[in-house]
Amino acid sequence: MTNPPLENLLFKVPQMDCAAEEQLVRMHLSSIADVKRLAFDLSQRTVVVTHTGSNAVIERMMHELNLGASLVGHSQIDKMEPSIDDDRQRKSLIIVLLINATLFAVELATGIVANSMGLVADSLDMLADTLVYGMSLFAVGKALQHKKRVAQISGYFQLGLALFGLVEVVRRFLGAGDEPNFALMIGISLLALTGNVASLLVLQRAANHEVHMKASWIFTTNDVLVNIGVILAGVLVFMTGSKIPDLLVGAVVFCLVAYGAFRILKLSR
Numbered sequence: 001m002t003n004p005p006l007e008n009l010l011f012k013v014p015q016m017d018c019a020a021e022e023q024l025v026r027m028h029l030s031s032i033a034d035v036k037r038l039a040f041d042l043s044q045r046t047v048v049v050t051h052t053g054s055n056a057v058i059e060r061m062m063h064e065l066n067l068g069a070s071l072v073g074h075s076q077i078d079k080m081e082p083s084i085d086d087d088r089q090r091k092s093l094i095i096v097l098l099i100n101a102t103l104f105a106v107e108l109a110t111g112i113v114a115n116s117m118g119l120v121a122d123s124l125d126m127l128a129d130t131l132v133y134g135m136s137l138f139a140v141g142k143a144l145q146h147k148k149r150v151a152q153i154s155g156y157f158q159l160g161l162a163l164f165g166l167v168e169v170v171r172r173f174l175g176a177g178d179e180p181n182f183a184l185m186i187g188i189s190l191l192a193l194t195g196n197v198a199s200l201l202v203l204q205r206a207a208n209h210e211v212h213m214k215a216s217w218i219f220t221t222n223d224v225l226v227n228i229g230v231i232l233a234g235v236l237v238f239m240t241g242s243k244i245p246d247l248l249v250g251a252v253v254f255c256l257v258a259y260g261a262f263r264i265l266k267l268s269r
Contacts, residue, residue: 006036009049010073011062016045021067024264029061050077066263096199100130103195107188114184115243117169117250118230122192124161124257125226129199131158152265159261165254169247180246185234193227226253 016022022040025047029035034053040046047069049058055074062069104126111119131154229249236245 006050006052006077006079007055008075008077009051009055009058009071011047011049011069012072013045013047013062013065013067013069015067016042016047016069022047025062025065025067028065029058032057032061046072064266092202095202097130097134099195099199099202100126103192104130107192110184110188114181114188116180116185116230116234116246117165117172118180118233118246118253119185119188120168121165121250121253121257122189122226122230124158124165125223125253126192127161128158128257128260129223155261155264158264159258162254162258162261165257166251169251169254172243173247179241179243180234180237182234182238185237185246186231189227189230189234193224193231196223196227226256229253 013025016025022042025040026038029038029049032051032053034051035049035058036052037048037050039048039050049062051058055071059071062071104123107119107123107126111117111121111123134154226249229252233245233249237243
């Protein structure tokens, strides 16, 4: 019996602006048995899907992610190139998970001490990434139903934390809480920024034999933008003596975390 032909589908995904979103794409397409491999280029925001089935099904699944994915090319291939060792990818995910989990704990504790909602919100953004990487590790070798159940639990947990944070922002905006410690805001955000860059480098090393250092700096993720936002908020707190900049950044980040939770819940249906 002749094996079905292999085909590469090249998708442009302009809104795939976070390394964690790569893991969401992997989980979403894991239910398609005909998908043989996914190859990501985060710097170019593209993904190549190697498959043997229907283009239409994969296109529909990519569109469901709401990341602006569009099919920009396809070609038949004789065979797949040797894949990167799965154990290497698993180890890379563990490293990134540990980085994000550590930064979550540090930012949360410091945010409470510094009275900064921006740091607390950024810590929850780190937690959101940690949950996604954890889901990806759990998904290895597991049935689709198990993957969906874990995704739902993490999504609801993430949404609950985001809503709690938004309520706290409103409470502080109405008068509760003191001015945040701008020095801690800036210092810890710089540490988190370093952690995000390190995570991106680790993921790129797992995805490619040749690491493009330039892409690590060009590729601006949501996490990096959040870190910069908290740093700017710390500067504005210092200059104005007001807690408003910190609360505004916190509110924006909590909204991003809530949006990510809604997306995870949608994918886990």
